[in-house]
Each structure stands twice: as structure tokens, then as C-alpha cells.
Amino acid sequence: MRLDKFICKSTALNRAEASECINAGKISVNDAVITDISFQVHESNHITLDGRKLIARPSRYIMLHKPMHTLSSNVDGDYPSLFNCIELERVEDLHIVGRLDADTTGLVLLTDDGRWSFDIIRPDKLCEKTYRVTLRDPITADNVAEVIASFVSGLQLQNEKALTQPAKLELVTSTEVLLTITEGKYHQVKRMFAAIGNRVNGLHREQIGALKLDVEVGLWRYLTADEVALLATPTPSQISA
Ligand code: URA
Numbered sequence: 001m002r003l004d005k006f007i008c009k010s011t012a013l014n015r016a017e018a019s020e021c022i023n024a025g026k027i028s029v030n031d032a033v034i035t036d037i038s039f040q041v042h043e044s045n046h047i048t049l050d051g052r053k054l055i056a057r058p059s060r061y062i063m064l065h066k067p068m069h070t071l072s073s074n075v076d077g078d079y080p081s082l083f084n085c086i087e088l089e090r091v092e093d094l095h096i097v098g099r100l101d102a103d104t105t106g107l108v109l110l111t112d113d114g115r116w117s118f119d120i121i122r123p124d125k126l127c128e129k130t131y132r133v134t135l136r137d138p139i140t141a142d143n144v145a146e147v148i149a150s151f152v153s154g155l156q157l158q159n160e161k162a163l164t165q166p167a168k169l170e171l172v173t174s175t176e177v178l179l180t181i182t183e184g185k186y187h188q189v190k191r192m193f194a195a196i197g198n199r200v201n202g203l204h205r206e207q208i209g210a211l212k213l214d215v216e217v218g219l220w221r222y223l224t225a226d227e228v229a230l231l232a233t234p235t236p237s238q239i240s241a
Contacts, residue, residue, distance in 0.1 A: 004037040006047060010054035026050050059113035061228045064220040065213055066108045072099030085218050098184050106205035107213035116232055126182045127209050131189050134202030138174035147196060155195040164192060
């Protein structure tokens with residue numbers, strides 16, 4: 001990780017104060033003074049501030065049930081930020097792993113471990129996200145096979161060159177479906193249904209990889225070590241093209 005991030009993770013300093021401290025030549029890595037804030041370090045390195053050894057706090061991994069009309073942003077805007085649900089020290093060190101729209105509810109992961117979140121978000125890692133979708137127009141017995149097949153073979157979204165990756169659609173009722181996708185393009189689910197002439201009236205994320213949402217709306221909990229490890233390991237895909 002970057003040296004300035006390590007300083008934040010091991011002291012009470014914020015990013016700007018950590019940079020100042022590094023620029024002032026107060027930080028040594030393995031006995032050499034380092035003044036480059038983006039210098040890459042590992043937690044096993046011997047890193048000192050004014051000669052005092054620094055030890056990074058452990059990373060945090062959180063599941064939150066995002067309420068309706070909250071923003072996947074660190075600051076409030078037209079709606080309050082979802083960070084208002086989490087009263088924790090240094091909450092600003094956390095970032096959101098895959099944003100949801102203001103009118104989407106459900107499972108949001110937060111962490112300060114950028115490497116972990118990158119693997120969940122990267123489309124080539126094929127981490128599956130399952131959404132419960134309420135539709136304006138019913139999917140009827142006449143067209144269900146065709147609709148499911150179109151999601152498997154890929155849809156052409158507006159302003160995108162490539163088709164969407166294979167997605168799995170399961171009918172709960174004619175206007176409620178479970179959709180599992182491996183990508184996270186802007187408004188992806190809404191645009192997928194727009195591409196077949198339908199409209200999303202309600203959207204809720206239930207699952208990421210093998211992790212199912214299990215806290216009430218507005219509440220959060222830490223992930224267990226097993227859950228953290230599980231998400232870092234690709235699960236065998238349920239989706240077949
Ligand atoms: N797809 C959307 O359209 N919106 C979301 O919030 C998540 C996925």
C-alpha cells in the first residue's frame with residue numbers, strides 16, 4: 001500500500017497530515033528516510049515515525065443494509081450519505097465496494113482494504129451480484145424463455161460497445177425476478193431491462209458472491225474472517241452462457 005495510507009492506518013493522522021509528516025522527512029522505511037508519499041510499503045516493513053515503530057490497525061470489512069433514498073457517497077447530497085448509518089471512528093477511511101443508486105436498497109460492502117474491494121468489483125473476477133427486481137411490465141409465459149435467453153446471451157446497452165456478460169434471470173412472479181450479474185456498469189440493471197423495453201420499479205441487492213444480506217434495513221455488522229476470505233476467492237459461477 002502507499003506510504004501515506006499506511007501512516008493513516010497506523011496513527012491518528014489524516015491523509016493531509018500524513019503527507020506533511022512524510023514530506024518533513026519524519027518517516028523511515030527499513031531505516032531509510034522516505035519523502036515520497038506514494039512509496040509502496042508492506043505491513044511487514046519496519047516503518048517508523050520520529051524513530052517510533054508504527055503498526056497498522058487491522059482492516060475493517062462491513063456489511064450494511066442500505067436504506068431507500070441514501071447516497072453511495074462519502075458526503076450528503078440530495079439525500080443523506082449511507083455513511084450516516086455507521087457510527088464508527090475514522091469512518092472516512094472506509095470506501096464503498098460497488099455503489100448502489102439512491103433508490104436501490106440492500107447489500108453494500110464497506111472496507112479500507114483496497115486490494116480486497118478491487119477483486120470484488122473487477123469484471124474479469126466474475127464476482128456475482130444478485131438483485132431482486134420489481135418490473136413495470138410482467139414477463140409472461142409466452143416470452144419468459146426468450147427473455148431468459150437474451151440475458152444469457154448478452155444485451156446491447158445504450159452507449160456501450162460490447163454486449164453484457166452472461167446473466168442469470170429467475171422468475172419469482174411475473175413482475176418480480178432475481179437477476180445475477182458479474183458486472184457493475186453505471187445503472188446496469190435498469191439499463192438491462194430498458195434494453196428489452198421494460199422498466200425497473202424497485203431494485204434490491206441481496207447477495208454478493210456467497211455472501212447474503214442478513215441485517216435489517218439501516219443496520220450493519222462486521223464480516224467474519226471466513227466471509228472476508230470467501231469473497232476474496234472466486235465462487236464457481238451459477239451462470240452459463
Ligand atoms: N444496477 C442499477 O441499475 N442500479 C443499482 O443501484 C445497481 C445495479
